Amino acid sequence: MAQLHSTQQLRAAGRQRRAHPNLVAGTFLFPSLVGLVCFSVVPMLFSLFISFTDWNFLKGIGNWNLVGLKNFIDLWSDEWFTASLVNTVVFTVVTVPIGLFLAVVLAVLIDSFCAKKLQGLVRITMYMPKICNIVASSAVWIMLYSSYGPFTQLMRALGWDDPPRFLVSYTWALPAVMLMCIWSNLGYQVFIYSASLTALPKDLYEAADLDGVNGIQRFFYVTLPQLKPTTFFLTITGIISSFKVFGQINVMTQGGPGTSTYTLVYYIYKQAFSYYNMGYASAVAMILFLLLLCVTVVQWRHNKED
């Protein structure tokens, strides 16, 4: 009897557990789902919708006209947009490879040559720029780049007689911002590479040592191929984050001079919040989204292959 009772209880308990898993999971997921719907899915759809309208924010919600693909067509004859797009792509194509190359070299050098006790310190120090808020580091770089600033002085000392004013030059403003971005991301990339280096299998190195391979060969033929997944990860995150570059531009150059440092996010910001052209700005945002989508699809394919 007692036996029976306890099995019944167990079964009842079991049924109870089995009866409510959705509900239980629901309670766990609820806050997150609210966020997902309110701040991601709905805004996303809304954004898609207003990108097909001529909506100006001042006119108020509801006062929009559907204009079909007009915004998406107009974009291509808008020199500010094309400049933003080109700048964003140039920015990415330059900063990501240079940054990653520097990072992997530094990570390997630190790993193999730096005194053990100093390794952590060196990495942490290099990481500092990344944790500094973007306004402060941009402000500091404005000063470094100013006519009598340390960076300009350094260039003079290095034999560049007449260095330009970097941030206000049509030619040099974008490279100057790029340099600053490479600087601020380098520490993070070094960190990730270092972490991956620890996980590499040692036998390959031993084999390479036995073959009498020198350091540089070892770097190119053993280390780099091994770090491929990490490089891939950092490339993707690097591309995504440089597609979204905004803070540095807004503080350092405001897109100028001319259109020379306009980027997509900065242009979205200007169109939406200075000129209130929400429809048009959303169209630009959709283009940005499509670009990011392409990058992500590449990432997924790659992940599947592995």
Added chain:
Amino acid sequence: MNAAANVKHTKDGPMLTMRQRQLPGKVIMTILLVGFAVLMIVPFIWMVSSSFKAEREVMTIPIQWIPQNPSWDNYKVVLHIDTNKKDYHFLLSYWNSIKVSVLNTLVSVATAATAGYAFAKLRFKGANVLFLIYLAQMMVPSQLTLIPRFVMFSALELTNTHFSIIAPKLIAVSATFMMRQAFLGVPNDLRESAMIDGAGEWRIWGQIMIPSVKPTLAALATVQFLDSWNSYLDPLVFLSDWRLRTLPIALNQFVSEEGAQYNLITAACCLTVIPVFVVFLCGQKFFVKGLTVGAVKG
């Protein structure tokens, strides 16, 4: 530094054979690398040094790394102590930044910890579809949802409230993934034995699961805190009232209005940056872990 030690530990093997002949090279390389690291923070060194100078001394040639007459005057101006210069309310912005960052951290860590657990350990209908939707959200840049969020909040008269930048943290997709990974690493038998004891999911979560993922929680909290402390675009758009401004926005206004007063700007920058450096150096043990969890698992 803990992590660094770990790094070295596992690599000792392959290096041993070359150790002896590399010693002088190592010394030089170490010096070079330390030099490079210092070069990386030269902007900050210059920033700190300039913040103690008078306006005229900032741009001297050659650069004075150690100010001749260091003084706190610039800090006094920035913090509006004994000065008739404009008040930028930095202390208020400090408080706002702390408040927003702490709340953001709590919200995102808490939702990530619950949702991450659901995805890792619970079986429910539609789990796979939902997970895919979450995955897809990773591609949606916050800049894309910025305009609708702004429109939504302004329609609800919620722009210019801290709520408008805290609430969206309910959906922290990458944090949810990080927590999911951490929970996946907790063995199932703990959970099962607790279930046999009759514990509900919430109790299991609170008493068993959370304690076993504490390091990840700490890491996540550090990452989220720094993220939110440094966040710029959202507060710029949502908070135009000076009483609600967070530090980066206050600093931005300071920079744009005091333009060429480099001594003051560097002081203001120091005030916003130094505390984070301190937090970072204290919490770096967790932080390092947090970064690598996020990165290596993707």
Added chain:
Amino acid sequence: MKMKKKWTALLLALVMILSLAACGGNNGGKQNTSEPPKTDTPSPPDNSENPDTEGPKETVTLQMWGGVQGEYGYDALVEAFNSEFADKGIQVEYTRYVNNDDGNLQLDTYLSAGSDIDIFMCYGGTTKYYNRVDAGLCLDLTDELASRGFDPAKELGATNVAPYAIDGRFYAMPTKTDNKAWMMVNADMFKEAGIDLPLEGWTYAEFMDACQKLTKGEGLDKTYAVRFCFADTKDYLRAGMGSPLGINSIYKDGAKETNFDSEVWQNGIQMLCDAVEAGYAYGWDDEVADDVSFANSFLEGKCAMSLGVANIRVARDLETYPHDFQTALVPFPVPDESYMDRADHGIMSDAGDLIVVNSKTKYPQECIDFIVWYIQGGMAPLASGGRIPLWSGFDKSSIVDAVNEGTTDAIPGGAFNEDSLKAYLSIGVGFDEAVLVTEKDAEVETVFDEELQAIMYGQKSVEQGLADMKSRADALLK
């Protein structure tokens, strides 16, 4: 372990509350949504409509937003109004918004979200005004003003108010006048260099001569002759260079075409290039790269002349910007002798600072009472800061003393040269010709700015830049 449990519980509770708040905030009705966040966040419009019960009848408190800091006149203005209207049951509170993109965004969000702003100042020429009227944010003032016997044309000058009438209706009133074609000069430096203040006007050639005498030093210690204000609004340059062409310096032919092919523009821009080239003036890139502002160049004695009459309030604020030299106002030069009859740039005297009533205000009557009071002398406290009331009944002679008030101890003769102030105030206000206004004003100005920048950066020749300016702007007008 106990502690940990408590912590978890606390955390959990917090999350639930926050998520519930979020849910309510987005799915619930409007009425209860703003409750959770507003309890701990001060937001300006909150404190407006507390019905004051202390008076015998209900006192109405109007919320006014403007772009000028309270201490430059609005505090005094509000105080005067409140004491005068205390028994009439109207009070006003002033909030400053920053007149830049962010500040205007804030204002527009508040306005379109139907908040409690009753009156606001609208800057930035006709473009912002037209947009806001178009969006239905501005109350039609025409009939109410008429019923109070206020005739805009008579009180403020017909040509001054004409650009603000839309189909014969007024949604705003201009309040102040200024002349952007005048500039501020360091009178002490002029005296030292032996140059008389050219109060009657001067030519580009004379101007360049003066520049040469006023430029001194090298590198960080350099004193520039002039700051053209490139990094700021280009309104001043447009007014100064374009004034020989008359009030419609940008458009011709009923605004079907722009004037950028005129030699006046060519001469003007060539002069700018020459002055920068010779090192007399900060280049555009200098101004941007080193953040050259009125306060950190002119008021620091680092340049002898600067455009931007809006800075009168800054130049007389010796407490915030201590300096010991006297400032004078002189007109921008004209290309050559043949234009000397227009050298005082009288036609460029411009009406501005639109005062607007929010169309959603609950107290339209009280707002219009305030506006009339404001225009008819109520804004006097702003005059010392260089915002000269447009009202025809205003006694301008009081401004000279008001501007120099409190500055005579530090600077002999006061912060501003009296003769030059008188000359500035006596130039004719208004014009005969109708002002041409188009919907494309803002875009045409952007084209002007972009091409001028390309010229000043040496990307284009003056001829090329002007040709592009003309073709791009004309295309907009088609």
